[in-house]
Amino acid sequence: MKIIIIGGVAGGATAATRLRRLNEKAEIIILERGGFVSFANCGLPYYIGGTITEKEKLTVETPKGFRDKFNIDVRVENEVISIDPERKILKVNELATGREYEESYDELLLSPGAEPVRPPLEGIDRENVFTLRNIPDTMRMDTFIKMNNPATAVVVGGGNIGVEMAENLTEKGIKVTIVEMADHLIAPLDPDMASDVHNYIRAKGIRLYLGSGVTAIGEGKVLTDKEEIPADMVLMSVGTKPETALAQSCGVEVNAKGSIIVDERMHTSVPQIYAVGDAVEVKHFVTEEPTSIQLAGPANKQGRIAADNIAGYDSIYTGSQGSAILKVFDMTVASTGLSEKQAKSAGIDYDKVYTFLAPHASYYPGGTNMSMKVIWDKKTEKIIGAQIVGYEGVDKRMDVLATAMRFGGKVTDLTKLELCYAPPFGSAKDPVNIAGYVAENIISGKVKQYFWDDVADLPRDGSVSLIDIRTPEETAGGMIDGYVNIPWVEIRKRLDEIPKDKPVYLSCTSGLKSYNVSRILTGLGYDCYNLAGGYRLYSSIMKDK
Ligand code: FAD
DSSP: OEEEEEOOSHHHHHHHHHHHHHOSSSEEEEEOSSSOSSBOGGGHHHHHHTSSOOGGGGBSOOHHHHHHHHOOEEETTEEEEEEETTTTEEEEEETTTTEEEEEEOSEEEEOOOEEEOOOOOBTTTSTTEEOOSSHHHHHHHHHHHHHHOOSEEEEEOOSHHHHHHHHHHHHTTOEEEEEESSSSSSTTSOHHHHHHHHHHHHHTTOEEEETOOEEEEETTEEEESSOEEEOSEEEEOSOEEEOOHHHHHTTOOBOTTSOBOOOTTSBOSSTTEEEOGGGBOEEBTTTOOEEOOOOHHHHHHHHHHHHHHHTTOOOOOOOBOOOEEEEETTEEEEEEEOOHHHHHHTTOOEEEEEEEEOSSOTTSSOOOOEEEEEEEETTTOBEEEEEEEESTTHHHHHHHHHHHHHTTOBGGGGGGOOOOOOTTTOOSSOHHHHHHHHHHHHHTTSOOEEOGGGGGGSOOSSSSEEEEOSOHHHHTTOOOTTOEEOOGGGGGGGGGGSOTTSOEEEEOSSSHHHHHHHHHHHHTTOOEEEETTHHHHHHHHHHHO
């Protein structure tokens, strides 16, 4: 059997080595247009920032390594320019010489990835405008920075790569501005969870222009629909488009956005042609709707699954849930599954909890609280998404939530998880368990929530009681307009100040103490509502506005 793989990075390289382990006799060829295979796309921003100092470290495996260790023939700088599926023949351009040659295949795997979008803006071709996909892009940007010592940079697009690059350019001493068309950074987050990230990034000296579109790139500046921003260099990071012109030219079916349509075995519409990675349409794990999720984990898994099927083993891809994590200086931002806005547009009747808890026992030194949001389907009670913004310990909580979700866990199942605990690592009641406890209280009706975006609409005419139960020291930094302060320790003594015939809207720092108070008042016959996420979340969102 002769197997050809087009594209030798995440999906392609994984498929090739898996195939070799499954079939010692097959001839396996990787054809890669670029000069490197199996390189660390995800590490590229950290080379620019100087955390990764050796260029060699960006390459996980070399063509020689593939030959020596796996008996795989890797041809870099060999671009496939056409596919004839009838004859099962490829035409290849050896880029160094311009020589064109043909290669036959029995099975073909496409892993061509996705290329950065370069919108047709005036000035897009200036030499100080960059995109970041591969090692040559990285070296071009690195050389530009070393030669020109830019003082200012504009990152256009505030997705994961844009934010990572904003951090790494700041680490180089460059004054960075992010221009983002949406009203918040990091699209998988909801705006409420993004507000902490915005406030933190601004405190790091990065300017944010949200809801702003770049209209042109001029000499030393970027023009937006609102103003001019100084820019000695510009990184365009406004998304990617699947590189599927080659696939389409040989009749492989694609969707309206150009992503290759595959079945659950990663087989395309054309016999003997498989496809994986950023170029394919996948099934969303939660909605089961077709989508595009361009991440390294899914690309690697799909590569392995395609290899299994090519080698004659039955293997199925069950969909992508979009688990993603991002370092923003010392902050960690992670998400999985659907955001609230995605759940809404999918027509799912959902509910949500917010918590704000320490990553380990509060008496153990260190540890900054993390803000967690967990979303579940009200009908099935299954977890459909989660977002965490914090510092240490975010990654493990998100991985637990992503795992629980993958195995069809209900939000109340989080209460049952027995997670590792010793004071330096966690708490006997882990933040993940507590998200489950809060959800259980909501589902069983023990607590009723209201949200930050309900606050403005609450009547200030005395028809409801608005009570902030924090201590006077805590309220000194600010209170929501119209709320009165009755510290939680005084509640039982000051019940006469709270009319029993009016709904009570409580607020505390994070929603935890007000939950306790709501249980006291509910037990006494009051109709109580608890501000989810508390004043902390509310004020973070207001500060961001
Ligand atoms: P790619 O890895 O893009 O490989 C496709 C290859 O195919 C390319 O090298 C291309 O040259 C080659 N090719 C295309 N057409 C042809 C042709 N006709 N002939 C020959 N060769 C061809 N994901 C995460 O999960 N976490 C991260 O932290 C993360 N960080 C990232 C940071 C950056 C800067 C970038 C660019 C991506 C990051 N990603 C991250 C995304 C992740 O790298 C991709 O999801 C993954 O690499 C996709 O794998 P792939 O095999 O589909 O495509």
